[in-house]
Amino acid sequence: MLNFFQLLGLLGSLKGITADSVASPCVLKLCEGGGAEMINKSNPQQFQQFSANFISNTDLAQACNFASFAPTSESLPLQRAEWIKYLGVYANLEYKANQVYNAVKENYLCLARVAASKASSVKPTVAWMEYNDNIWSFTTETLKMKYVEDAGGENVDESIGKITYNTSNPDDLEQLHAILCTVDVVIDGTNTSDPTGYTMSTFVENVGVADTSCFAFLANQSLWRYDKRLQNASNTLDWFDGAVSQPQLVLADLTEALFPTGNYTTTYFRNLAKEESVVNITADMCDRDTSTALEPTIIPCS
Numbered sequence: 074m075l076n077f078f079q080l081l082g083l084l085g086s087l088k089g090i091t092a093d094s095v096a097s098p099c100v101l102k103l104c105e106g107g108g109a110e111m112i113n114k115s116n117p118q119q120f121q122q123f124s125a126n127f128i129s130n131t132d133l134a135q136a137c138n139f140a141s142f143a144p145t146s147e148s149l150p151l152q153r154a155e156w157i158k159y160l161g162v163y164a165n166l167e168y169k170a171n172q173v174y175n176a177v178k179e180n181y182l183c184l185a186r187v188a189a190s191k192a193s194s195v196k197p198t199v200a201w202m203e204y205n206d207n208i209w210s211f212t213t214e215t216l217k218m219k220y221v222e223d224a225g226g227e228n229v230d231e232s233i234g235k236i237t238y239n240t241s242n243p244d245d246l247e248q249l250h251a252i253l254c255t256v257d258v259v260i261d262g263t264n265t266s267d268p269t270g271y272t273m274s275t276f277v278e279n280v281g282v283a284d285t286s287c288f289a290f291l292a293n294q295s296l297w298r299y300d301k302r303l304q305n306a307s308n309t310l311d312w313f314d315g316a317v318s319q320p321q322l323v324l325a326d327l328t329e330a331l332f333p334t335g336n337y338t339t340t341y342f343r344n345l346a347k348e349e350s351v352v353n354i355t356a357d358m359c360d361r362d363t364s365t366a367l368e369p370t371i372i373p374c375s
Contacts (some may be wrong), residue, residue, distance in 0.1 A: 077156065081157065149215065187306065188372055203261065208239055253288055322372070325339075
């Protein structure tokens with residue numbers, strides 16, 4: 074979760090990473106400049122040179138200089154962001170960590186209040202789903218369902234008979250199409266080895282339907298994916314880094330998806346129905362000193 078380090082201005086102290094790939098411009102810049110090296114995590118001896126090694130997989134054998142850092146183990150957006158306080162303790166930056174978290178929390182809660190006021194008359198129905206081996210599944214993940222609720226939407230999961238639908242089964246396929254005809258927004262979280270090539274045509278083909286006329290979310294151009302920011306060479310999504318530490322940006326994206334204004338540029342979500350392409354993250358996108366703290370992005374809220 075390298076974005077937490079950036080928010081505290083700790084990239085200058087980052088000397089090694091075990092991740093095969095990263096989705097942060099400034100971390101890429103740091104690695105390319107030799108400021109941090111790629112560490113082979115299969116060789117435990119290499120970790121002895123560092124004062125602290127932060128790990129997210131707590132099932133692994135841990136040396137005395139290992140520290141568990143697992144914000145993605147949390148099921149709520151702000152709980153994930155609050156892990157910056159934990160990191161702040163290690164770096165004697167408790168004040169800065171609390172300052173960042175409070176700014177993120179205040180902005181998130183304000184955006185949620187605004188979204189709730191927009192949803193006072195009608196709540197758009199949202200289907201957050203993914204496809205794998207002929208099976209479409211509606212999410213039951215607390216984090217994703219919480220995001221939808223805080224953005225003023227209603228999860229389709231509360232009204233359907235089951236969670237998974239096999240497109241090879243005619244009855245399942247018919248039921249799936251019937252459900253999709255009732256939703257206003259679809260978020261396609263299908264895992265793919267080629268996010269750049271994943272388009273609306275891919276979705277329609279996976280859904281297995283020839284006539285999409287009853288799908289309001291397509292007529293209203295509201296088919297989304299959260300793979301807008303990625304590092305092309307490795308298909309690494311910033312959704313698993315920056316979006317964890319700054320959930321207010323995710324909420325702002327979803328609010329725009331549910332209640333479109335047309336004057337807000339999303340950060341993590343791209344609209345397949347509008348043929349929106351991905352943003353390739355590169356080192357030259359880092360326009361600041363890597364040792365300078367990254368200020369959290371505060372979305373105007375009124």
